[in-house]
Amino acid sequence: MENKIQLRDNALKPEDFIELRVSAGFLKTPFPQAEKALQNGLFSVVALCGERAVGMGRLVGDGIMYWYIQDVVVLPEYQGQGIGKAIVERLVQYAETNSLPCTKATIGLMAAKSKEPFYEKLGFTRRPDENRGAGMFKYINRNF
DSSP: OOOOEEEEETOOOHHHHHHHHHHTTOOOOOHHHHHHHHHHSSEEEEEEETTEEEEEEEEEEOSSSEEEEEEEEEOGGGTTSSHHHHHHHHHHHHHHHHSOTTOOOEEEEOOOTTOHHHHHHTTOOOSSOSSOOOOOOOOOOOOO
């Protein structure tokens, strides 16, 4: 019998966070770092098939003006079922609900290469465009 996918708010476990990121090709995150990242995040969503975490997404930022979507991952065997879309829509809904009335806020993200069309279908704008430059990042490698 196939289990139905359920989304749960703020129920993402560090071990599931690590496993899902590895499934998406990210380096394995040390447990203490994963645990602290989840504690410091604003909001998270985990997609569960029974008790198995099959997808996730997080919001980080200042929680009022700037919201950033991070770590949207769905296990390969569960992709194409609308799980990623449901996760992103729930993250956006949370940001919209928790932004101050009569103000403007920004939800940003860095799409994985070739995933831009997925986010465009959900209302995100590709950068660079005529008004905005490309998104940028810098790694910090702390080896001590």
